[in-house]
Amino acid sequence: MAGDGYGPRTVVTGGPLELAVLWGGFPLLGAGAGWLLAATTGWLAGLPWVPFQDFITLLDRLPEPQATIGTIAVGVLGGLVVGAIGTAERLIVTVDAAQVRLRRAGSDRSVARAETRVVFVDDKHLVLLDADDAELARESTDLPTAQLAAAFRTHGWGWADADPHRSAYRLWVPDLPGLPAGADALLRARERALGRDRHDDARELRRELGRIGVVLRDEGKRQYWRAVTPRSGRPTSAEREPGGR
Numbered sequence: 001m002a003g004d005g006y007g008p009r010t011v012v013t014g015g016p017l018e019l020a021v022l023w024g025g026f027p028l029l030g031a032g033a034g035w036l037l038a039a040t041t042g043w044l045a046g047l048p049w050v051p052f053q054d055f056i057t058l059l060d061r062l063p064e065p066q067a068t069i070g071t072i073a074v075g076v077l078g079g080l081v082v083g084a085i086g087t088a089e090r091l092i093v094t095v096d097a098a099q100v101r102l103r104r105a106g107s108d109r110s111v112a113r114a115e116t117r118v119v120f121v122d123d124k125h126l127v128l129l130d131a132d133d134a135e136l137a138r139e140s141t142d143l144p145t146a147q148l149a150a151a152f153r154t155h156g157w158g159w160a161d162a163d164p165h166r167s168a169y170r171l172w173v174p175d176l177p178g179l180p181a182g183a184d185a186l187l188r189a190r191e192r193a194l195g196r197d198r199h200d201d202a203r204e205l206r207r208e209l210g211r212i213g214v215v216l217r218d219e220g221k222r223q224y225w226r227a228v229t230p231r232s233g234r235p236t237s238a239e240r241e242p243g244g245r
Contacts, residue, residue, distance in 0.1 A: 009096035010151040012143055027079035034075025038068040091141040093126065095151045100128070102139050111136050119152050120160040121145045122217065133165060134228040135215055138206075169217055169224035180212045180227065187214075187223060194221050 041060040044050050059067055094101040100119075101110045117131050121141075126148060128136040141148075152159045170176075172187050179187075186209050193201040206216055213228045 008155075009094055010154055012093040012095070012147050012151050014090055014143065023080070023083045025079075026082045027076045030075035030077070030079030030082075031072050032075070033078075034071035034073070035068060037075075038071040041067070089140075091126070091139055091143060093141075093143065093148065093151065095155050095157070097155045100152075100157075102126070102137060104139075109137070113155075113157055116157065118158040118160050118164060119148075120163055121148060122163045122166075123219075127163070132228055133215075134213070135210060163217070165215075165226055166217075168226040170226065172223045172225050178227075179225070180214060182212060183209060183214050183225075186212075187225070190216075191221070191223065194218070194223075 038059070041056055044056050045053070045060045050056065059071070062070070089104060092101075092103040094103070097113065099110045099112050100116075101108070111128055115130055116128050116136060117133070118129050120127055124140060124142060126137070126139045126141050126143075128138075130136050149159050149161075170178075172179075174188060175184060186205050190202050190205040190209075193199075193205060209216060209225075215226050215228055217224050
């Protein structure tokens, strides 16, 4: 915990160990994979069913120690790329009595406690719901659930051990009755985006569905939905920016 203008706060993050794994462990694994590839190219070149035979044959013909040094260097570089991606995607959660700050590379947003009814973790996503049970935020995370729960509870936030509306979700199929106008077309488009691993498009389509009162949860490539009816006098879902895939 630390003190600032908002009073005591709690920061939940992977910490130095996570960074050590990202920037030390993955490059070491890459180096090991590169060395193993260089050591086995002769054997692999004799197996016609192994993919990338042209590359393996070319590598087998390179002189030593240049071939081994080169494959190790490429492996280290690959590990560094993985480390950089992992660092950019790691979520840092800062909680105090007034708000929660959700930070990752390219994204930094805050959600007020006064707007939030309940917080929980669902399928490796940190989810915040408002008084209408619409999503205020949905952020993917590998942070320990126990640490997140302790942070929010310490500062008086409502915490649930599971999605309180899980039983309300229905599996979406095309032309399903009961959806708000326009939702079926958005869900079709999102199904295509998920099938093509276009996660930015899927995230934006989730936001559009939230604006018309549809909350989603995914199980693999399948989409489940529930409807939200804003209470009179409260901001509409069009004013919110739910995240997640």
